[in-house]
Amino acid sequence: MTETTVQHYVCISCPIGCPLRLVHEGDQILEIEGQECNRGAKYARQEFTDPRRTFSTTVPITGALYGRLPVKLSAPLPRPAIPAAMEAIRQLSAEAPVRLGQVLLRDVAGVAGVDVVSCRTMDRVTM
Amino acid sequence: MFGRMNRRYDVVVVGGGPAGLAAALGALDSGVSRVLVVEREPEAGGILRQCIHAGFGLHHFREELTGPEYAERFVLQAMDRDVDVVPHAYVTGLAVDSSGHRLVRVLSERGGLSTVECRAVVLAMGCRERTRGAVRIPGTRPAGIFTAGLAQKLVNLDGYLPGRRAVILGSGDIGLIMARRLMLEGVSVAGVYELMPYSNGLTRNVVQCLDDFGIPLHLSTTVTRIHGRDRVEAVTVAPVDETGRPDPEKSWDVPCDTLLLSIGLIPENELSESLGLALDVVTGGPKVDSTLATSLPGVFACGNVLHVHDLVDFVTEEALRAGRFAGEHARQLRRPRDTIQLVPGANVRYCLPHTLSTDRSHTIYMRAKTRLAPCVLRVGNLLEKRLRFVVPAEMIHLTIQPELLERFYEDRLQIDLVPVDGKGAP
Numbered sequence: 001m002t003e004t005t006v007q008h009y010v011c012i013s014c015p016i017g018c019p020l021r022l023v024h025e026g027d028q029i030l031e032i033e034g035q036e037c038n039r040g041a042k043y044a045r046q047e048f049t050d051p052r053r054t055f056s057t058t059v060p061i062t063g064a065l066y067g068r069l070p071v072k073l074s075a076p077l078p079r080p081a082i083p084a085a086m087e088a089i090r091q092l093s094a095e096a097p098v099r100l101g102q103v104l105l106r107d108v109a110g111v112a113g114v115d116v117v118s119c120r121t122m123d124r125v126t127m
Numbered sequence: 128m129f130g131r132m133n134r135r136y137d138v139v140v141v142g143g144g145p146a147g148l149a150a151a152l153g154a155l156d157s158g159v160s161r162v163l164v165v166e167r168e169p170e171a172g173g174i175l176r177q178c179i180h181a182g183f184g185l186h187h188f189r190e191e192l193t194g195p196e197y198a199e200r201f202v203l204q205a206m207d208r209d210v211d212v213v214p215h216a217y218v219t220g221l222a223v224d225s226s227g228h229r230l231v232r233v234l235s236e237r238g239g240l241s242t243v244e245c246r247a248v249v250l251a252m253g254c255r256e257r258t259r260g261a262v263r264i265p266g267t268r269p270a271g272i273f274t275a276g277l278a279q280k281l282v283n284l285d286g287y288l289p290g291r292r293a294v295i296l297g298s299g300d301i302g303l304i305m306a307r308r309l310m311l312e313g314v315s316v317a318g319v320y321e322l323m324p325y326s327n328g329l330t331r332n333v334v335q336c337l338d339d340f341g342i343p344l345h346l347s348t349t350v351t352r353i354h355g356r357d358r359v360e361a362v363t364v365a366p367v368d369e370t371g372r373p374d375p376e377k378s379w380d381v382p383c384d385t386l387l388l389s390i391g392l393i394p395e396n397e398l399s400e401s402l403g404l405a406l407d408v409v410t411g412g413p414k415v416d417s418t419l420a421t422s423l424p425g426v427f428a429c430g431n432v433l434h435v436h437d438l439v440d441f442v443t444e445e446a447l448r449a450g451r452f453a454g455e456h457a458r459q460l461r462r463p464r465d466t467i468q469l470v471p472g473a474n475v476r477y478c479l480p481h482t483l484s485t486d487r488s489h490t491i492y493m494r495a496k497t498r499l500a501p502c503v504l505r506v507g508n509l510l511e512k513r514l515r516f517v518v519p520a521e522m523i524h525l526t527i528q529p530e531l532l533e534r535f536y537e538d539r540l541q542i543d544l545v546p547v548d549g550k551g552a553p
Contacts, residue, residue: 010330010333010334010338011330012329012330012331012334012335015329015330015516015518015520015521016330016500016515016516017330053335053339054181055180055307055311056179056180056181056193057179057308057311057312058179058282058283058286060286065169065170066284066285067284067285067286068283068284068285068286070179070193070195070283072179072181072193079339086311100195100196100199119179119193119194119195119196120176120195120196120198120199121199
């Protein structure tokens, strides 16, 4: 039999930031407390079972006004996959013109449905 | 059209960031057709171009966008609706001719110094970051000290890393966002130091930008000295007491080669000052009436040049209104004069606009001095609204319906934020 363990989170659903306490036994959630509204419980459950994050970064681009093209993930990624995703994005480069929403890499870090997409249009500039 | 500048316009907008672009669109909405945006950078979009993280547009578009995406929507609309945008250009001055036209002096890369005639001007120059000088950090003057926004520009637009090991002073959202950004790029972040006993950023950013990466946040702590001759080598940090005074006995050194400052923003009002506009000492921006008109007839202001916002969505809302009023002014439509002075009362740091009229609804923006949870927002004896909490970092907005002011005959309306159970509670 596993022991009950406590995880602490700060809810990010609104600026109040309720301190949450999640009690679990193995994978089994026994209790969630500290939330002022039910979004808190939902947040704690998500953080415990499958924490996901999204992030933005840039890739080098040639032939554009600036040397970097901002990119984002099309959907949140499981948190542990972030370093692998960053490493994969580091291998990318682009050439102008690029349009907003253009997919630069599909299924980043092997996660189906999470793509790396351009955050802006970059026209071709002749220097 | 991008790059075009004619001699005559209905409305000239100074600045092509989110405020300037929305002001231009607002002016078109009011029925004028000739609008010019004067932009200092090579393209429109403003600071959003370097804010590549998501979190913009939740109010205005009801979806979460990155900064460049939010900016692009407005740039495209402006182009579609035939707004002229002149890049690499500054407004150096403003005069009024004998027929009442405003003469805007524009210095541009292509056109040199020229004069543009218009009927109304919207100021949308945004804000600047406070620097080391603003908080007087003692020590040497080595390379490696950046404002957080400058570091953001270097990393996100130009592709340079500011250093290898950074310390961040100030826990505003820009500082927190940059902490994560640097970690993702392989720069180590030794810690974030905050003078106040609480973080000035959103909880979401503290969790996702610091906690996720194991970056420590030291509250009630500040940087008291910078070390290093040519390059930053370390900073001394010390805890502060309730008055903000550091305790040198308890100080310690943090080795680093980079110090990022995220210590506040100030409206960029060099032009406003040179025009002799009446300024508000608290906001640092112009005093405005309920049409967002400044003390100089035909000159309007919106966005961060008026007061520093925390959400671009509210900048957009405010700028659309400023643009509409500027367009109406250009069409020589006049509204009834404001008759009521709006003044900040208990726990209100500032409220805008400075005056109100009784003929229409008004959007009021304000900031609290301290955190209160829960509290009551009181507008004179006209309105009471219960709020779950107020914090200085979050702007409060309130819409007042005209019925409310219909039978208000006084000339002064005070806004208070009072605790529910404490003194002066209803």
